[in-house]
Amino acid sequence: MAEPKTNELMEKIVSLCKRRGFVFQSSEIYGGINGFWDYGPLGAELKRNVKELWWTSMTRFREDVVGLEATIIMSPDIWRASGHVDTFADMMRECPMTRKRVRADQVDPVSGVVYRFTGAKAKATGFTVEKAFAFLLKKGEHPESARKKAKEFYALGSIDAGMKDLAGIELIGEATSAVENSVDFHPESNVMLSEARPFNLMFKTYVGPVESEENVAYLRPETAQAIFAQFKNVLETSRQKVPFGIAQVGKAFRNEVTPRNFTFRSREFEQMELEFFIKPDEAIEAISGTVAKPETKGHPGEPQSNWGWQMWHQYWVEERIKFYDNIGLPRTTLEEYWQKPEELAHYARATVDLLFKFPFGTQELEGIAARSDFDLSQHERFSRKPMGVFDDDLRAAWAKLDDVKKQELTKRYYEARARYLTKTGMDSEKAAKKAKEDAEGLAKGQYIPHVIEPSAGVDRLILALISNAYAEEEVTDDKGKAETRVVMRFHPRVAPIKVAVLPLLKNKPELVAKSREVFELLRREMNAFYDDGGAIGRRYRRQDEAGTPFCVTIDFDTLGEKPELLNTVTLRDRDTMQQTRVKIDELLPMLLQRVR
Incomplete structure (x- = not known):
């Protein structure tokens, strides 16, 4: 069957999400609140499965990553220290009439009448389209309705006398198609937007009973900074050594001015972040003699002691792609975008964005950044608490280096630290002094770790x-009638419901009893669902839309109507719709093998 068109596909997905209980709009009975979403029964299970798989792959299957759960x-x-207070902002433009804001880089072209707001009182009593529009807006009309009615009033040549007291609007022009340069106008009111200016995205709150500047706090816009702030505590209590990582899953909040594309850009969301701390290349070279760098594309294999930041970065890009493949997003569905030098954050050495082709366009799923030692250095500078580590291997190796090598490595480390300190605004003299102290610390086995961040x-x-x-x-039903089957082909690992147990008939006590017995057997090991409502075909379709990979049907053969099929069930595969007979005592191990 032909694929639905992009907009149609997104509409169908949104409709299914509500119909089957994946995602609901938050506060829907009160008209909803933009940028916030609730996950229904199926969505909550799907989300829980994904987070659990990420956590397991990051922490339980690895010896070099530990977890953290920090406060919001x-x-x-x-x-x-992280720069969020001063620089975490989007460039915004504002409609001077409605006071609504839009992101400067996300203004859609408009058509029809466009206006410039003058702010002056209307002195003349003569009638104009723009005055009618302003008058109707003042009365509370929706901008789209106000535009249409203003044109009608203009055609009739009539206007309310109170128009003279309203703020003036200057008519710029009319068009039936998109107006040239119309990204300068608000898409709802068609009024010319203000100049772009920064708008901080953090939600502000207050800690304590008094709402004062001294008590200002923020809901975290990311989960990473807590990891950096707790780095030394985790290092000392977990008995880890660099290289090692700290993982966290948790809520974050960004006051997006224009949340869009369903749940893609929201104001409340969850992140899965790893901060993987590594030795600077100068320390690696002192210990191992050389620094390994990527020679080919693809997974570099098991980590080695001589890996520099480039090898670690490539390793984590490939590890993240492998994770997506394991949960049903194969490499062919993803696109790697290596940010150009001019696109990189000032502290980043390299960043790879993993992109996915959503119905509304190809967008970022995850970023894997080589962030140098910026984050720990910033917190050391602001908190005045040491964030460096002591490495006994480095101190021992340094003592064996010849003077030429020591000078070379010291110089490189000094130059890197001086560049960072200068970028922070420190004057050149102080930056040089501090960088010299840091570089001399290598000889003592001390350095500030660098970090690779998959987020x-x-x-x-x-x-x-x-x-x-x-x-x-x-598909064709039992009566030979063609119908459209909607199916969610989730990988069994992430599917919200792993198996549905369906008695053929609900008014036969012996079938129901056996079905409940099988259901109890399965639900102890996986999320199972019991459904006896409606025709069996309709129940299959409901489970197809829920993404349930397997359905187990208990029929009269299960009870021994055919003696050779006693204590067997029908196992239906979601994707192929094929049905096979399986012995009940073989059912659980068979399903466990397929859903894990």
Whole structure:
């Protein structure tokens, strides 16, 4: 069957999400609140499965990563150190009539009448389209309705006398198609937007009973900074050594001015972030003699002691792609985008964005950044607490180096530290002095770790999985009638429901009893669902839309109507719709093998 068109596909996905209980709009009975979403029964299970798989792959299957769960509200000094207070902003433009804001890089072209707001009182009593428009807006009309009625009033030549007291609007022009340079106008009111200016994206709150500047705090806009702030505590209590990582899954909040594309860009969301701390290349070279760098594309294999930051960066890019493949997003569905030098954050050495083709366009799922030693250095500078580590291997290796090598490595480390300190605004003399102290610390086995950061959005990943799973196909029912089957082809690992147990008839006590027995057997090991409502074909379709990979049907053969089929069930595969007979005592191990 032909694929639905992009807009149609997104509409179908949104409709299915509500109909089957994946995603609901938050506060829907009160009209909803833009940028916030609730996950229904199926969505909550899907999301839980994804987070659990990420956590397991990151921490339980690895010896070099430990976990952290930090608070949402932290000291505001953390956000000053990270730069969020001063620089975490989108460029915004504002409609001077409605006071609504839009992101400067996301203004859609408009058509029809466009206006410039003058702010002056209308002195003349003569009638104009723009005055009628302003008058109707003042009365509370929706901008779209106000535009249409203003044109009608103009055609009739009539206007309310109170128009003279309204703020003036200057008519710029009319057009039936998109107006040239119309990205300068608000898409709802068609009024010319103000100049772009920064708008901080952090939600502000207050800690304590008094709402004062001294008590200002912020809901965290990312989960990473807590990891950096707790780095020394985790290092000392976990008995880890560099290289090692700290993982965290948690809520973050960004006051997006224009949340869009369903759950893709929200104001409340979850992140899965790893901060993997590594030795600077100068320390690696002192210890190992050389620094390994990538020679080919692809996975570099098991980590080695001589890996520099480039090898670690490539390693984590490949590890993240492998994770997506394991949960049903194969490499062919992803695109790697290596940011150009001019696109990189000032502290980043390299960043790879993993992109997915959503129905509304190709967008970022995850970023894997080589962040140098910026983060720990910033917190050391602002907190005045040491964030460096002592490495006994480095101190021992340094003592064996000849003077030429010591000078070479010291110079490189000094230059890197001096560049960082200068970028922070420190004057050149102080930066040189501090960089010299840091470089001399290498001889004592001391350095500030660098970090590789794979950072993924849970909600974006859930939307990608839903988009990738959605499929429609033509099938023929038992009566030979063609129909469209909607099926969610989730990988069994992430599927919200692993198996549905369906008695053929609900009014036969012996079938129901046996079905409940099988259901109890399965639900102890996986998320199972019991359904006895409606025709069996309709129940299959409901489970197809839920993405349930397997259905188990208990029929009269299960009870021994055919003696050779006693204590067997029908196992239906979601994707192929094929049905096979399976012995009940073989059912659980067979399903466990397929859903894990």
